[in-house]
Amino acid sequence: MSRLPFYLIVALLLVAGIALSIHRHLQFEVPWTPGEQRQIWEIQAQVTFTAEGGPVKVNLALPSSQRGFRILTEHTASPGYGLSFLEENGGRRAEWATREAQGNQQLFYSVQALVAPDARNGGVEAPPLREDIVWEPPYDTAASQVIERAWARSADAYTFARQLIRDFTEEREGENARLLLTQFDRTPLLVRLLHQAGVTARAVSGLRLEDGRRRQSLTPWIQVFDGSDWTLFDPRSGTQGQPDNLLLWESAGESVLEVEGGTSSRIDFAMISRSQPAAAAVRSQLVEDTLLNFSIHSLPLEEQALFQTILLIPIGALVVVLLRVLVGIKTSGTFMPVLIALAFIQTSLLTGIVGFLLVVAVGLVIRNYLSYLNLLLVARVSAVIITVIAIISLFSVLSYRMGLNAGLTITFFPMIILAWTIERMSILWEEEGAKEVLIQGGGSLLTAVLAYLAMNNPWIRHITFNFLGVQLILMALILLLGNYTGYRLLELRRFKPVTED
Amino acid sequence: MWAWPKQLRTRGIVGMNRRNIRYIGRYNDRRLYPLVDDKLKTKLLAERHGITTPALIGTVTTQFGVKHIREMITDVAGFVIKPAKGSGGKGILVVERVEGDRYIKPSGVALTLADLERHVSNILSGLYSLGGTPDVAVVEALINFDERFSAYTYEGVPDIRVVVFRGYPVMAMMRLSTAASDGKANLHQGAVGVGLDIATGRALRGVQFDRTRQAHPDTGHELASLVIPEWRTLLLLAASCYEVTGLGYLGTDMVLDRDRGPMLLELNARPGLAIQMANGEGLRRRLDLVEREAHGAEVSARVDFAQRQFARQGELPPPAEGVPLAGVAAGAYNGERFSA
Numbered sequence: 135m136s137r138l139p140f141y142l143i144v145a146l147l148l149v150a151g152i153a154l155s156i157h158r159h160l161q162f163e164v165p166w167t168p169g170e171q172r173q174i175w176e177i178q179a180q181v182t183f184t185a186e187g188g189p190v191k192v193n194l195a196l197p198s199s200q201r202g203f204r205i206l207t208e209h210t211a212s213p214g215y216g217l218s219f220l221e222e223n224g225g226r227r228a229e230w231a232t233r234e235a236q237g238n239q240q241l242f243y244s245v246q247a248l249v250a251p252d253a254r255n256g257g258v259e260a261p262p263l264r265e266d267i268v269w270e271p272p273y274d275t276a277a278s279q280v281i282e283r284a285w286a287r288s289a290d291a292y293t294f295a296r297q298l299i300r301d302f303t304e305e306r307e308g309e310n311a312r313l314l315l316t317q318f319d320r321t322p323l324l325v326r327l328l329h330q331a332g333v334t335a336r337a338v339s340g341l342r343l344e345d346g347r348r349r350q351s352l353t354p355w356i357q358v359f360d361g362s363d364w365t366l367f368d369p370r371s372g373t374q375g376q377p378d379n380l381l382l383w384e385s386a387g388e389s390v391l392e393v394e395g396g397t398s399s400r401i402d403f404a405m406i407s408r409s410q411p412a413a414a415a416v417r418s419q420l421v422e423d424t425l426l427n428f429s430i431h432s433l434p435l436e437e438q439a440l441f442q443t444i445l446l447i448p449i450g451a452l453v454v455v456l457l458r459v460l461v462g463i464k465t466s467g468t469f470m471p472v473l474i475a476l477a478f479i480q481t482s483l484l485t486g487i488v489g490f491l492l493v494v495a496v497g498l499v500i501r502n503y504l505s506y507l508n509l510l511l512v513a514r515v516s517a518v519i520i521t522v523i524a525i526i527s528l529f530s531v532l533s534y535r536m537g538l539n540a541g542l543t544i545t546f547f548p549m550i551i552l553a554w555t556i557e558r559m560s561i562l563w564e565e566e567g568a569k570e571v572l573i574q575g576g577g578s579l580l581t582a583v584l585a586y587l588a589m590n591n592p593w594i595r596h597i598t599f600n601f602l603g604v605q606l607i608l609m610a611l612i613l614l615l616g617n618y619t620g621y622r623l624l625e626l627r628r629f630k631p632v633t634e635d
Numbered sequence: 636m637w638a639w640p641k642q643l644r645t646r647g648i649v650g651m652n653r654r655n656i657r658y659i660g661r662y663n664d665r666r667l668y669p670l671v672d673d674k675l676k677t678k679l680l681a682e683r684h685g686i687t688t689p690a691l692i693g694t695v696t697t698q699f700g701v702k703h704i705r706e707m708i709t710d711v712a713g714f715v716i717k718p719a720k721g722s723g724g725k726g727i728l729v730v731e732r733v734e735g736d737r738y739i740k741p742s743g744v745a746l747t748l749a750d751l752e753r754h755v756s757n758i759l760s761g762l763y764s765l766g767g768t769p770d771v772a773v774v775e776a777l778i779n780f781d782e783r784f785s786a787y788t789y790e791g792v793p794d795i796r797v798v799v800f801r802g803y804p805v806m807a808m809m810r811l812s813t814a815a816s817d818g819k820a821n822l823h824q825g826a827v828g829v830g831l832d833i834a835t836g837r838a839l840r841g842v843q844f845d846r847t848r849q850a851h852p853d854t855g856h857e858l859a860s861l862v863i864p865e866w867r868t869l870l871l872l873a874a875s876c877y878e879v880t881g882l883g884y885l886g887t888d889m890v891l892d893r894d895r896g897p898m899l900l901e902l903n904a905r906p907g908l909a910i911q912m913a914n915g916e917g918l919r920r921r922l923d924l925v926e927r928e929a930h931g932a933e934v935s936a937r938v939d940f941a942q943r944q945f946a947r948q949g950e951l952p953p954p955a956e957g958v959p960l961a962g963v964a965a966g967a968y969n970g971e972r973f974s975a
Contacts, residue, residue, distance in 0.1 A: 459652060462651065510760065510761075511761065511768075565725065566824075617656065618652055618656075619650075619652050619653040619656050619657055620640065620650065620652060620653070621640050621643055621648075621650040621652070622650060622651060622652060625643070625648075625650045625651065626637045626638050626639070626640065626643065627636060627637050627638070628845065629638060629643050629648050629650075629911070629912070630636065630637060630638040631842070631845050631846060631847065631912065632638075632643070632646055632648060632911065632912060632915055632916070632917070633638045633642040633643065633646060
């Protein structure tokens with residue numbers, strides 16, 4: 135049996151993988167390391183609505199270059215619609231229109247925003263102070279009392295805004311605030327109160343940028359002016375200042391989305407962060423639309439965000455293969471550690487390990503009781519799944535009550551995989567004893583931690599996502615390892631006594 | 636603590652990766668695995684080929700059939716109930732003798748018919764089987780344990796593992812259960828492995844938990860005098876399992892019955908590597924030698940080849956006085972010993 139075809143395939147994979155990577159490096163100027171990079175956010179807005187059959191007009195607010203971000207390029211996908219960009223009231227808007235549309239409609243808008251700490255706002259003008267505010271009784275007295283209270287405890291526009299918003303937060307909410315909230319929405323109400331007190335402000339909409347998030351929505355913020363300067367307030371907590379990862383999507387105090395001729399309209403955002411030199415980002419946009427571009431980077435953002443994680447899985451698989459074939463570590467369930475490592479990425483390492491140990495330990499105790507009931511396998515594992523969900527819910531609630539928000543991320547654990555792990559370890563305990571459970575459980579955890587360290591390494595994340603050729607190289611490596619007939623590291627110890635005499 | 640790879644290589648130790656790729660992957664067709672994973676199938680197949688196995692009393696395949704267990708075991712002195720797809724000795728119930736309607740286990744504990752029926756029912760529902768799949772209960776006649784071995788073992792019947800490569804018996808060991816192994820004959824659970832000379836069936840070396848031993852840890856009996864009677868018959872039996880199953884790399888587990896001689900207990904398509912520890916020698920040289928041999932030799936020719944090529948001197952110090960198994964040893968020499 136000739137091994138030639140095997141080595142040919144491996145060589146082919148290696149050559150193709152390296153060539154693809156080098157091509158991408160040269161053609162798109164993607165650097166080998168994530169260092170000296172500009173961070174670029176690709177954000178995609180998806181507008182969905184149900185058209186009623188007649189003419190449709192959709193008006194969407196668009197972000198402009200602002201403090202912290204520079205808008206690079208933008209794209210739209212809206213077959214059958216005419217599109218125009220408008221500038222009105224200091225804000226940019228896109229307007230899609232069509233004569234006839236029926237049923238579910240989807241419009242896409244995507245934008246690349248460069249993270250630029252030195253970027254400035256393009257002259258934000260304060261809105262005129264509204265003088266025409268009229269309250270109906272009994273809201274008038276409530277409003278003036280709330281304003282007086284905050285006014286007395288403040289010195290200028292910002293401190294006043296902070297005090298006012300704090301009076302509407304949960305722990306300090308007074309009777310007046312509660313009364314007003316029954317009638318008005320929080321953000322418009324706060325803006326109204328600020329105007330009445332002579333402070334110019336407006337409601338704006340911001341998007342929190344978090345890598346790889348999908349189905350996100352905008353959050354309301356309050357922009358408060360003090361002369362020519364302004365600052366942002368969080369209407370929920372009264373926190374002052376703009377978070378670094380907040381992109382103001384709509385900053386003219388207008389609505390974000392207006393749809394005429396359609397119902398149930400909504401807007402979702404997906405985003406992804408990519409490290410590229412700014413120049414390369416622009417150039418890649420030019421090439422992106424050709425038919426020959428099969429790169430994952432030409433997919434819609436939502437799918438790209440998914441791929442960012444998927445492309446890391448081969449790294450985890452490689453770690454498992456290395457540890458099993460070269461070291462000889464025993465794990466419970468071959469690729470279970472990879473899934474646990476994926477969960478660790480969401481939870482952070484320490485929380486992840488503590489959570490994993492807690493769930494598995496409690497699960498084992500309960501599973502031990504289940505074995506007395508003498509159930510059929512599928513029913514037993516299903517019962518363990520429900521138990522795992524119960525444990526996870528319990529720990530989430532407990533940690534939240536104790537003020538440990540990190541405990542909430544425990545829900546990222548793959549519950550069915552955990553249930554199988556518990557089932558397998560329990561059987562192992564009965565058949566081979568607690569020692570073997572510790573060996574295999576420890577082996578699984580060690581593998582998971584190493585896989586996590588590899589998958590969470592910034593350089594590896596950069597390489598796997600930006601160079602698809604690396605996947606072919608990984609494939610070649612794994613094939614080669616699958617052909618390794620030498621000793622495992624732990625066998626050097628196991629067979630040591632044979633060499634002693 | 637650690638050996639260099641070169642040290643292991645010069646001793647011909649085969650590692651897990653090499654076993655999986657070069658031997659199991661190359662010589663064991665996956666399609667044939669069901670033959671050895673199901674003990675009932677193995678047993679019926681072996682009997683068709685004239686290989687001795689413990690006598691089959693009957694099988695129970697349905698929960699409905701559990702009630703027939705009583706008819707099955709009337710007039711039987713002792714019997715064993717085991718799951719066909721059990722692993723690691725789980726679910727094996729041994730009844731040594733029957734006193735009226737009381738079933739006595741080797742430990743002296745008496746069971747009732749209801750106990751037996753519940754055990755069979757548990758086997759059928761897959762309690763002891765790989766992956767918990769529904770199983771079949773097999774009822775076999777009790778092995779008449781050769782009393783001459785009783786000093787070498789603590790509870791449990793010792794068995795003999797012979798690794799058969801392409802039909803050639805390449806390495807053998809006897810597995811003696813201990814208190815640590817809880818009467819089971821699995822080396823990783825603490826049973827003592829005694830390497831056996833392929834030429835004579837004499838003990839070469841003993842190990843427990845991978846460390847050398849010269850005496851049984853519980854009975855204190857020295858191991859050097861251990862000789863397997865009817866050794867050549869046993870090798871012939873093991874070697875012929877190649878023709879029976881078609882598996883090129885095979886572990887055969889045999890037991891010695893006082894009356895019926897060597898019998899096949901079960902087969903293993905993925906035999907472990909601990910046998911190298913018990914023999915103090917790697918499998919590599921022997922496997923290479925067999926790979927160079929032409930294919931298609933007769934069973935007896937293969938056993939001849941193995942006994943000639945793999946003969947070895949024991950490493951254990953000779954027993955101080957009086958060879959307890961002298962009679963057995965003599966039998967083995969007179970009747971069975973191959974003369975090159």
